[in-house]
Amino acid sequence: MDIAGLVKGAHDGEGLGNRFLSHIREVDAIVHVVRWFDDGKVSHVHGKVDPPSDLDVVITELLLADLDSVQRRREKAEKMTKVGDKDARRSLDLIGRLEASLKAGLPASTVKPRDPFEETLLRDLFLLTTKPTMLVGNIGEDQLAQGDRVLAGLSAVTLGATIPSVALCARLEAELVELPPDDRALFMADLGLETLALSRVVTMGYDLLGLVTFYTTVGKELRAWTVPRGTPASAAAGRIHTDMEQGFIKAEVMPFTEFLQAGSESVARSRGWIRAEGRDYPVQDGDIIYFHFSRRNS
Numbered sequence: 001m002d003i004a005g006l007v008k009g010a011h012d013g014e015g016l017g018n019r020f021l022s023h024i025r026e027v028d029a030i031v032h033v034v035r036w037f038d039d040g041k042v043s044h045v046h047g048k049v050d051p052p053s054d055l056d057v058v059i060t061e062l063l064l065a066d067l068d069s070v071q072r073r074r075e076k077a078e079k080m081t082k083v084g085d086k087d088a089r090r091s092l093d094l095i096g097r098l099e100a101s102l103k104a105g106l107p108a109s110t111v112k113p114r115d116p117f118e119e120t121l122l123r124d125l126f127l128l129t130t131k132p133t134m135l136v137g138n139i140g141e142d143q144l145a146q147g148d149r150v151l152a153g154l155s156a157v158t159l160g161a162t163i164p165s166v167a168l169c170a171r172l173e174a175e176l177v178e179l180p181p182d183d184r185a186l187f188m189a190d191l192g193l194e195t196l197a198l199s200r201v202v203t204m205g206y207d208l209l210g211l212v213t214f215y216t217t218v219g220k221e222l223r224a225w226t227v228p229r230g231t232p233a234s235a236a237a238g239r240i241h242t243d244m245e246q247g248f249i250k251a252e253v254m255p256f257t258e259f260l261q262a263g264s265e266s267v268a269r270s271r272g273w274i275r276a277e278g279r280d281y282p283v284q285d286g287d288i289i290y291f292h293f294s295r296r297n298s
Helices: 014-024 050-082 086-103 116-125 143-149 170-177 181-191 198-208 233-240 242-246 256-262 266-270
Strands: 028-035 133-138 166-167 211-218 221-228 250-254 275-277 289-295
Touching: 014 050, 028 050, 050 086, 050 133, 050 198, 086 116, 086 256, 133 143, 133 198, 143 166, 143 170, 166 198, 170 181, 170 198, 221 233, 233 242, 233 250, 233 289, 242 250, 242 289, 256 266, 256 289
Parallel strands: 028 133, 133 166, 211 289
Antiparallel strands: 211 221, 250 275, 250 289
16 A cells, blocks of 8 residues: 655644545555655655655654544543443553653554553554554665665664665666566666565565465466465465365475475475475465365355
């Protein structure tokens, strides 16, 4: 979901900020795309390119939006306690800790719930600063040689937190993907680029969300499936079809690296590289899985 940049005062509605902030509440992770390149032909909302200041504006707006949400929730909880609502009274402790943290300029992710009740409450608040976050620096072609070093020195802005980051030149990447593969490889070699930065962004996003990919085959068709890391085999089968989870018998598993080494499924089987796993087996990134299941009569 591509959301327009936030401007100062977004939490009060500046620049349609409330609408944009509501969109952000629906996502699983946030990618801050910050401009690093300097080009007089491309205007800047503040009249100058200042990445630390721009990032500070965005982070501050998210903190203020969360503070507003927490304070409104506190007011509601305080009213409910007056009529004897025990859950409302219990919620005030977490709300108070969140409010104190946000007022100090610290994200809500620094406040850890102490029990399942607080875990549920924190999740239901949909706070923006609890979401996993990464940074993409949009650099110019003249900055390519410096790579990710361009993004260094932002710890003060990010409150000392280690935010995964990657530098890319969006204009160049857009041009490269339009080229035929052979020409693209030549241009990338001339520029000293081993891979497109977009693939690094995707990989970083997977790591941020704790996701893995497993594969299934039907004839010559290969399918890739995304699940959270640690997903048991039976639940992974359910990603394909609920009948496969309900009737799960076993999973035959082969790591993709071993498949490449074998060159074919038959060779892998002859070498004993395909192993049987039960329903609780945690699916690993790159697994090729053959699910065995019984079909249930409806």
